[in-house]
Amino acid sequence: MNTTIIYGKVDQILNRYGNKKSALIAVLQEVQKEYHYLPQEVLSYIGDKMGISRARIFGVATFYENFSLEPKGKYVIKICDGTACHVKKSIPILNALRKELGLNENKRTTDDMMFTVETVSCLGACGLAPVITINDKVYPKMTPEAAIRLVKEIREANRLED
Amino acid sequence: MAGTMIIDGQRVGFDKEKNILDVIRKAGIDLPTFCYHSELSIYGACRMCMVEDERGRTMAACSTPPRDGMIVKTNTPKLQKYRRMVLELILSNHDRDCTVCEKNGRCKLQELAARFSIKNIRFGPLCKQLPVDESSASIVRNPNKCIMCGDCVRMCEEVQGIGVLGFAYRGSKIKVTTAFERPIAEVECVNCGQCAAVCPTGALVVKNETSKVWDVLNDKNKRVVAQIAPAVRVALGEEFGLKPGEIVTGKIVAALRKLGFDEIYDTGMAADLTVMEESREFMGKLEKEENLPLFTSCCPAWVKHVEDKYPQLLKNLSTCKSPQQIFGALIKEHYKKIDEAQGKETVVVSVMPCTAKKYEAARPEYRNNGIPDVDVVITTQELALMIKQAGIVFNELEPESLDMPFGLASGAGLIFGVTGGVAEAVIRRCLKEKNPGALKEISFSGVRGMEGIKEAAINIDGREIKVAVVHGLGNASKLISSILAGEKRYDFVEVMACPGGCIGGAGQPIPQSSLVKMQRAKGLYDVDRSSQIKRSEENPIIMALYSGLLSEKRYLLHRYLHHQK
Amino acid sequence: MKIKDIQHLKECTRLFSDCLSRQKKRVLVCAGTGCVAGGSLEIYKKLKKMIEDKGLYVDVRLQEEKEGIGVKKSGCHGFCEMGPLVRIEPYNYLYVKVKLENCEEIVETTLLKGQPVERLMYKQDGKVYPIQEEIPFYRKQMRIVLENCGHIDAESIEEYIAKGGYHALAYVMEQMTPEEVCRVITESNLRGRGGGGFPTGKKWSQVLAQKSPVKYVVCNGDEGDPGAFMDRSIMEGDPHRVLEGMIIAGYATGASEGYIYVRAEYPLAVERLKKAIEQAREYGLLGTNILGRRFDFDIHINQGAGAFVCGEGSALIASIHGERGMPRVKPPRTTEVGLWGKPTVLNNVETFANVPLIILKGSSWFRSIGPDNSPGTKAFALTGNVKNTGLIEVPMGTTLREVIFDIGGGIKDGKAFKAVQIGGPSGGCLTEQHLDLPLDFDSLKKVGAMIGSGGLVVMDEDTCMVEVARFFMNFTQNESCGKCVPCREGTKRMLEILERIVAGKGTVYDLELLEELADMISNTSLCGLGKTAAYPVMSTLKYFRNEYLKHVIDKKCPTGTCIALRTFVINEELCRGCGKCARVCPVGAIEGKVKQPFKINREKCIKCGACREACPFSAIEEV
Structure with a gap:
């Protein structure tokens, strides 16, 4: 690299x-x-x-799950798939994000090295399920639409920076 | 703690046993295991040795200490069911091409599957489709046959102190592999093969090169010369049901002749040359007091370990070639002109107890104009296989004698095969007193025996020479640390990579108990005791060589390349 | 400032509580992970600034003898569902779902005029609950371990001391021998809150009895059960209580060093603990000659790196050693050969947090709470399809019904209760018939469940139990260390079978195979993770066998959760033959002639449901 x-x-x-x-x-x-x-x-x-x-x-x-031997994207999105989040439908969020970013189970980072999407077993924020984190900031009570909106906002912000 | 426990209704006393598995086995019950080896730490992963207590609770025998009055059952229907399930689960994720597997017939998994009548595997499909690593000259690693018992990992780390193999990833993705999954040949593997010796399946096997030998034996233009290492003669018989330690030199010679070898010699003869050269080197260094201690260099696994881990000690390593390489160089030189005249080609085949010898023979510095000094190395086990393939009934062979002139070795050259042997042979050479009492004194000086690190002090010319003898590279690393830290000082250090020395090499039949190595050692010392020539310098062949072929070619006995690496 | 001795500690308590009482009003903004995610830190900053601007702000370090308003970041209040939460003392008002724009009103109305803002108060069934303690969610709780969580500034040792913190430590050092401390803990019958329920006093006594001159205290903060966050809340909300418990354990067992192992997913807990350790060192409550006596103790933090199995004692220790977190065979136990090969007390966060109270209030007080064999309280993380999710604490022996319906407010969206998963992936599921079961170690064990670390995930009628079992098996399978055969290979095969069943490819024979595997894995695995890995499957198979049978025989998922088992058909009467469905179908499974009813080819259909969403006439039905 x-x-x-x-x-x-x-x-x-x-x-x-x-x-x-x-x-x-x-x-x-x-x-x-x-x-x-x-x-x-x-x-x-x-x-x-x-x-x-x-x-x-x-x-x-x-x-250990936290270590990566491959480079990760600038924004690491973790979808919590703990029990509470799972029963509150976290998988549709994961699927939506993967689809939006052209990723899958084996391909976790976008080619432009902007986003990495992974799941995490439990963030302990079960009261706010389903949650995702982007670079360790917790986003509570997510929906597939809201998650995609977040990704779009980040893209837009980065575009403006450039 | 001593006591009595009741195993399957039978009262069994225990004394020093650390776990009930040992007590159960002592009671004559062959409780199955994959991951238990008395010389390695307890891992407790295969769960085959589960036993049941009187309350129906299950526990692993390998990791449960015995208690007085303990009641266990080893063969209840429940346990049988669990053992079958363990086997079924392992097999469901195991490359099951048994009939074409190198381990066929010697595989623990195969044996237990048969013993527990596993007829049907209800799970699948196979998850693993990983590439086979054939990069190493000595071993082949097939991860699709690995059952994660970790025996190789613990052997490499705990006994050999190298840690080339380790577990990586976790859960069902767990793998036994090298750092960054590199090919074995590219990591700091010393080729000792001990991993393969403990592997219960075909995941780690010694590279089989018998077909190369068959090829040359069937080639009329080739003069096929065999050399037999000392340790082979006290172990090969085990493959044919003979007792460990039984000396079968004569039968081996007869078998090799039947197989079609043209000339059959003794590596012990070359070992005598090593003794001569190493003694000379040692006395020289001692006089100048430089680069002491002198480390022996006949073990290629040890040499590789020094190159990888202790380059600063390369100057202390003897410049002598190992007996195998001396032999090869000598024979090739000997037949050079004759071959040219006859239009033949001499091929040297070594029969070795060792897997690292395969790697040693392939090292670039042991080639002369592209022609290797030793062409093919086969292990004791591979020779046994060839004998079986040829349909030779080994036990009925009439013993024959080795060929001359290179078939004559002194007792000193032959004890090279056991830990302490090289040191003893060199001391015999260096010591001025040549009476039988002196020989006995040397043998009792502390160089013999199976302790990991041995020390001896010998008086040579009024000077006390401190000798250390280690076997097992883990012990070697410990010794080196204490030398480097200035805690210990020695003049001469013998290192053999395998526990027990060459008799415990990974090319030997797999010993069923630690007793086997002691019996093999005894066999070699018996050979020494009954030989007329005890010292290398008394071997007439050696004297003849020094005044003949070697008079201007002593360089054949040394190597210089590894110093420059 | 170093606290010189026990007398000095008492003076500090007096001084700090005096200062505290000068704070005529206190604003406690919840700064637990949940509320922080909801923006509570911004609310805190804004409130603080507004109060500062008015010259009324009082420092939280309790150094100045000034009157005014204290604004604090507190630990988790537990009512995460309603966050961000703001509590106002002395009125004990709890404002819920507070937004940045509410700050001004809070300052103006409540802090300056002492009037409540009714709009921000919790309402249930048309009733407004101004006082936090009166809210049904809190009323049935008994907050002992969590007493300070949400009520003190989580980053201030002074507030902890003001509330009597570190007095238990002072008491044991002044009044008790290590043997006596072990005896009191034994008498209290405090059982390990990490899941196993092993008697803490016994563990401590075993370590005390070891002759080794070096011993360790390890706090297990690797709360990895999905759906559990009790320990996180304690570490974030009342870190000093955990430290005090650990120091007492050190005194009681002869250890002089402690380690807290916190999972990497809890950055806030690590931050708070680090701060707390620094403060405790500053005050001489950690370090050498604590409270002027010949007792040294210090605490280090180790962070996990993402491995659930590290919650297992020997794996946790391997991880602190810098190795792969693989459990080792036992014996020897951790109490004999633990951290760095030395005798080690290993307890979880909540267990340590109980210790100071037991010392101060006595073992008989502790035993008076809850049933004889499981005394004390237990913190639970109540999550899932329940109205009030959050962190709760109840006496052991409280029934599931009280927890789910009284505290949790029942099932969300008026749905029916179906099951509750207790103890995470190592636990089992409990059903309607267990609602009156007391929650304690032994009662749960009898029905094949376990308290585990205390996660309670409530599931409503729409939850497919086969899918839940698959979910847990997937989790355990992912988190298995891979060492022993039953757990490594067995859980993988169980998962395969469960995946087969939810995909509609299972058979009745698969259920037998699952049971056979479950039995073998439970009885032969090396560590607790493996031994309990099959519990969710075993308990769902036991209580919801019919649901499994429906999946494997009728190939139907009663809740419609398992996509592969859905069947879409076109209602011919409603279909107008517009063809929209055929156009959106990604696999071309719908055919038909315009203006005539279309048909779905079941062989081709991938059950994505795109057609149903596209149909303007609601003609596509799931049967």
Whole structure:
């Protein structure tokens, strides 16, 4: 991908945690915050620095839902499919968004790297079901129409910025 | 804690057993498991060893400690039903082309499926359609046959300390794989093959190269020369129902002749050359006090591990080639002119206990004008397979003797096959005292035995030489850490990657208990005891070679390339 | 400022509560995740600014002895359905669904003139409820653990201290030996609120008995059950109570370090806890020589990274170690070999939050609430098709009927009650016949359900129970760590069968297969996730077998939820033959001649329903 890796930044993160093996998950979280995903080179670099085998790091990075080994879009839309949201019809929202953005179960990010659509098991905002989040901002009581409206607004705002 | 428990109505005492699985097996009940290995940590994932207590509660035997007065049943209808379901579920997601599988007939899953009469798989279809990784010279990994027992992962990490294999992803998408799912040949795999040795199915198997051997045996223009590694002779018999440790050198020679090999020699002879060269190198370094300790270099898995993980120690690694490569180089040189004259081609086939030897033979530095010093490497198991394929009744063979001149090895060269053997052989060479008492003293110095890290102190010329012997790369890494941290200081370190040394190589028949390795070790020490020549320098062939072929070509015995890597 | 000793703590409490009482009026804006999503932070900012502009604002840190109006961000009030919520003290008015434009009216009318704004008050059945505590949703509740949630500033240690916070800690340190603390907790019979219901006192005593010089306290805040958010609300709304419970556990068991593992989906909880830990350190309630005594304790936060299975103790510990969150075989138990291989107390958030109260009010007081074998209260997240969704707390042993109908206000949109899923994907579903069942550990166990962490998802008559079972199986299947065969392979196969059934391809034989798998998975799985994975299927099969049979025999979904089982037909009498339906059909399944009734080819139809929406004459019916 086009991300240039600045190892100085990774070093800063590692230094903050003192290369402690137990800090691996926290380190990966911070790295992901920096790059929006976990580039392979960085994972190998971290493994060598922390003295953890690469296979192990790969194992941890692929175990947790929050880590992505592929770049994500500028806007990450998460559709909550917890029980409460599910019984309040969250799947139609997911389907509508996928259709709007030309995505599917396997293709989660738009080609222009603007949107990533994924599901999340429960955001704990069940009282507001169904909810979605866009870059961690919670949008309560969603409908397919309202979700598409949000996407259109974001597109429009970005177009104006350009 | 000692006590008594009641297993299927039978009173069974326990003493040091950590879990009831061991107690149950001690009671003569073969409780099935996939993921339990006494030398690995308890994983508890296959759930085949479930037992029932008197209240009908189920528990995994592998992870339940025994308690005095405990009552368990191992074979209730409920447990049978669960075991069948576990098997059915595993099989439903398993590539079931058993008849063309490398593991056919030796597969634990196949065996248990037969034992529990699994006739019908009600689930499907198969979920996995993953590519087979044949990149490695030593092992083939077929993820479609993996049952996620994690034996290979724990072997690679816990025993070998390498961690090339790991679990990735989760749930039904879980995989045993390398970092970033790279081909095995591109990661820091040392090719020791121990993963394949513990794999219960055909997911990890040793690369089968018997067809290459059949090809050359049937080629009239080829002179096919075999070399037999020391450890092979004390293990091959197991494949034919003989006792572990039984020495079957003569039968192997007879079988190889029947298979059509032209000349049959002993790798032990080449090991004698290794001893000579390594001793010389060691005494030289000792004198100059530089780059100590000297690490042995006859184990290719260990050499690869140093290259991958401890490049700073490459200067400490002996420059000697391994016996296999010395043998190959020597034979090719020996027949060079004769072949040219006769229009023949000499092919060297090694019979090895080891999978890494396949990788070693394929390394670029062991090629001369594109021709490899060793052409094909087959393991003990592959040789057994060839003998069976040829219809040879092994147990009825009359023993025959190895060919001369390269078939004569000293006892020192033959104990190379067991942990501590290389160190012992080198000490024999370096020690000035040559009486039988000195030999005995060496054997009791601490180099022998099955502890992971052994230490010995030998007085040579009034100087105390500190020797360490390790087997299992995990132990090697521990030792190196203590050396690098300055906690330990040694002059000579022998490393063998496989637990037990070459006798425990992944190319050997799979041992059913830890006792097997000890029996094989005893077999090699028996060979040594009954041989007339105990020391490498007393081997007349060696002396003849030094004054003949090697007089101007000692370079054949060394390699320099790995230093530059 | 460091609190030097117990006397000093008491002085602080007096000082802070004095300051608090000078706040003649207090505005508590709910800043739980739910209300924040509804814009409550903007409301808070606006209210604060307006009051500041009038020179009446009082700082929340209770440092100044000034009279005026306090404006606070409180934790979750629980009534998420009605958010954003604003509570005004001393009147105890609760304003619901507050919008930014209501701020001025609130300030002018209520804060300045002391008059209520009736328009913003909760109404039910034509009645207006001005006082929060009188609203039916709250009236039947017993808020002990949640007493501060919504009533104090969640970001102020001073308010917590003003309300008597950290006095339980002071009491144990002054009056009790660790053994005595363990005994009191044992006597209270407090059972783990994380799902298992293991006696907390027993766990603590086991850890205390371990000889290791190093021990740990771990708080499980990995509340992953879909439809549960009790722990989140406590961490967000009253973080100091959790810290105090943990410090007491440390004192009682001889541990000097604690970890809180919070799931990554709860950023606000992490923020609040971090702030609370900083404040507690500042006041010397965490760190060395706490309250001037020879007792050290500190707390760290670890964030999860998205794995439900990390709620399982050994997986959670593996995750703190920086490894894959895969459960390990037991024994040894966490109390013997836990975090970093040391003896560890591992309790969930709500359990720790109960501890300070039990210390202060005594074990017999605690046992007086609820049934003998499950004393105390329990927080539940009431969600789904119920009128009043939100966070509630009731005494153990309260019946489902009281919870759903009295507190929850019954089923939404006048529909009929069908079932409630309790305990998330590890629980089971309960039906009409269980409505009078007391909610406690043992009663639920008897009917094959479990309290779990406390999620209550109410389902109405339109909910297809087969689909619900499929949903849960999909969840567990996704969240299985993949270690043991029954859970990894078994749940996948169960899901396949359920998917087959909702797609109309199931057979009666599939139901047997489901039961066989369920039995095997429950009895052979390695950890709790696997052992309970089949519960939703088992309980729906038990109570709604007919619904399954309808799916597999009649190929019908009684609620019309399962799309593949729908059948669309054209009512020939209503059809005018306009052909609109044929034009919108994406698969060309409708044919016919203009002005004559059209026909749907059932083989081709994908049941998308596009035709029905397009038909101007409502001639397309679902049968």
